[in-house]
Amino acid sequence: MKLTLKVWRQKGHNDKGSLVEYQAKDVSPDMSFLEMLDVVNEGLIKKGEDAIAFDSDCREGICGMCSLVINGKPHGPELGTATCQLHMRTFSDGDTIVVEPFRARAFPPVKDLAVDRSSFDRIMQAGGYVSVNTGNAPEANANLISHHTAEKAMDAAACIGCGACVAACPNASAMLFVAAKVSQYALLPQGQPERAKRAMAMREAMDDEGFGNCSNEYACEAACPKDIKVENIARLNREHLRAMICSDE
Amino acid sequence: MTLKLDGKVPEGPIEKKWDNHKFNLKLVNPANKRKYDILVVGTGLAGASAAASLAELGYNVKVFCIQDSPRRAHSIAAQGGINAAKNYPNDGDSVWRLFYDTVKGGDFRAREANVYRLAQVSASIIDQCVAQGVPFAREYGGTLSNRSFGGAQVSRTFYARGQTGQQLLLGAYSALMRQVGLGTVEMYPRREMLELVVEDGAARGIVCRDLTTGKVESYAGHAVLLCTGGYGNVFYLSTNAASCNVSATWRAHKHGALFANPCYTQIHPTCIPVSGDHQSKLTLMSESLRNDGRVWVPKKKGDKRSPETIPEDERDYYLERKYPSFGNLVPRDVASRNAKQMIDDGKGVGETGLSVYLDFSDAIKRLGLDKIKEKYGNLFDMYHHITAEDPYKVPMRIYPAVHYTMGGLWVDYNLMTTIPGLFCLGEANFSDHGANRLGASALMQGLSDGYFVLPYTVGDYIARTKLEKIDGSHSEFARSEAGVAELTARLLGVQGHRTVDWFHRRLGKIMWDDCGMSRTAVGLESAIGQIRELREEYWKDVKVAGSADDLNQSLEKAGRVADFFELGELMCLDALHRKESCGGHFREEYQTPDGEAKRDDQNYSYAAAWEFKGVGKEPELHKEPLTFENVHLAERNYA
């Protein structure tokens, strides 16, 4: 396959970026999208040019490090797939592909296609945990949790923190990410003692980072490589309302 | 300096060793803990759990990770589960049985006392993770669910779908984030440790590169914890993440930390095969697939017919033929080695000839399509997605891939390396798995080290050692920083013709061919020669583009590959010196008449710990004898 790539190049946080055109030749349909970029980069390095910077690590769709908006779609056209598991057979010979970083005020650019998603870590620091010190734990089977509840909590916990929800959202809102974490703990008995505090604190941290507001367009759900559902967002809305109105914390 | 390896295994019967030891460990006054800075490098299960636990105790902790967030560490990719001797299913499990299975599974090349402690704390790990809100699988009655894993006779594996590693890591990560929020941990993401700083013989700090700005930074502390994972990427292709590397432990090794058993490599038999030269990583599929899939190759060499047109009597179900009682369920290393043998004989299938079939058509006939879908649906989908072949219709193709490295920095019972104040946890150390790791034990070890061992032993070190307060302005730091800058300049200065990846692929091929699933003296000697040549060529002909002062991923890789060359040579040396076969180390010269690994307990019942003597110089071997007082030495036999 032969492809034309239009890749966003940006030296650093303070520089203005632009799309730069590259030709990708001898692309095998079995390559992953990132492997295709690897090949382009090898060519650039041989010519002495700076390689295209992009984040990736596990390359099996679980670490959440890879990003990229491909032809306007976070993680590319396939549903339920992270960029690292997107294969070139999805594209056709001769295609032009526009590759951009995840864009949001709360994800400031690092270089080229790499952005800084530490805002997610800071939201987690605000309340994305159960306060239990090592050694304090009761016997694991002391608390019974129904199969159904455990499965629902797991559905929410499957979030890989990639930020595709933010990238896809017309408002760059982080609701799906925050909702997934709040939901996991709200569903489980372990999360109950800090339930109200968590919902308020994580929402506040999310607002402070400069993410947009949710307008219930569900583009996040469609872009999520792990199929996290927007029913979690409704749960976050509920949890937050409950915390603000009922809790005296 | 002559080094004497002291494993510091406590006295007493094995059941009492850890308890006695905990009592004998010195404690640090709670009010004083905040005066001690502890540097934790790596945020996988071991690093994140250790950092959070130490911060909870009151220490001042600084944490470094190579990715953009601590949550991305490669522990996240572990699928299967985590073992614990809870005996919930009432099927006869116990601490003793888990201990026994682990020592035996490790082919009697692990330190008994460490393994016993691992089995002892395993139950607490599950308690801790559940309390953190890890959504383990549950029975309908609400209790935790268990499954049997990797051929174990008991069901002791806890799991969260196929994402156990992810959920455990997110548990440890959330504990870590809580401490960052409380101000007890300072988090430094996108940092790569490039040098260990040793002052007066003790580890006192690290030098790292801020990967986004290129700035070289120094951090001082009272103890340094390396939790930097395994080195499977020396093979270029492995199931490891792209950034997994050996540099942190290797540079500590160059400062005097001994590197033990580097040749013990676990190769997983059921990975999705390589599709071409562009391949950057291999994807693992759970080995549970072998419960119902039948492994075969065509009897005829170079048979290019499509699988469904090959009649039954022209197929060789070689595992069932050679191991009638275990059949397709032989251990990982046996399955891997046999696949390689078939492929070396020219019977490999697929376009590249680098795979064997794993056929479910009989199972589909026997159990029905729905049952197979229910059991393996997600794995089949993943396979279909990656290869564009439908495994419900055509047999899967599988090939072995490097998955885990049992070797690592030598540590004593306290998880301290031969450099005082330098601790090593998780896959990065050599301690608990011997020559071969059992399935679902890696997660257990990472969390055992971080949650339940290290918080005690670090305190003991700090309480017993007089350590002057130092900071990054100390002269030793300046020297290390200059060394790092020099190495960077050297890598950027070569300006040759070949990319880092080109060299890495070459190195990986040499390692895979001669230091992979089966090894010979001739092959290893040739590999050492080839690696040395390639390393020389590397420093003459590598091309690294870009600059040192921003995000430069090719520069990052260049430094890591430089270390892989040196490690690769040591792995071959270690494999060459170990004139026996054991676990993940199979020497063709040492096998039983049935082709099984043949241990030599008389001469090789020791951990081989190597001391660095300079690049290209023969390292010095130190032996820690392994004695087995509680588990009887026995030969593995699967025929």
Add this chain to the structure above:
Amino acid sequence: MNCESASKCRVTAFMTSSLGKKFTVGAAGLLLCGFLLVHLAGNMFLFVGEGAFNHYAELLAHNELLPLAEAVLALLFIAHIVFAIKVRFENAGARPVAYESYDDKGGRTMGSKSMSYTAALVLLFVIVHLKTFRFGDDKDGLYKLVVDWFHNPLYAGFYVVALAGLGLHLSHGFQSGFQTLGLNHPKYTPIIRKLSIAFALLIFLGFASMPIYFGFLGGPR
């Protein structure tokens, strides 16, 4: 925050939070949906005849609670609009550099994508509507006023277009309100989403039937 009491502080905190603002927009929006239903029911008297319609209008106009109802309605409108505008501007700031190409992978609908535009159209419509009917000259009865205006094809045309905008707005807004209030359930949400389309159609067709009937189908004067 400097607050007189903890509870007041909590209210301020809620109302200034992202979720609080959305809650206000959603709750006010759903209440306005209720108003639309009642309004539509009343308007149906138009088809019954002049007498019935004028009688209904008189009854409404002389109800002592009318000023209160109107005040509440105005408040709902203002809250809905003010908070929506606030949210809209914040959202614009959340992505300072726009995508060169942007395409969602699903989820968004015509209604959701056009919310700001339909909102502007509806606002314009409400102003025109109030000016002509609420504050128009109805000394010959409201029926005559309305029907006369509807016989103006330009006015009737504008009416129909604006109501289509309202329908589009509601197709997203109705179900969105439930989601914002936290009312999402695997069993009921698919129904609510369908109901949202049905409600939008009902409001559009119901209200538009009058200008269409009088303006284009030769309905009597």
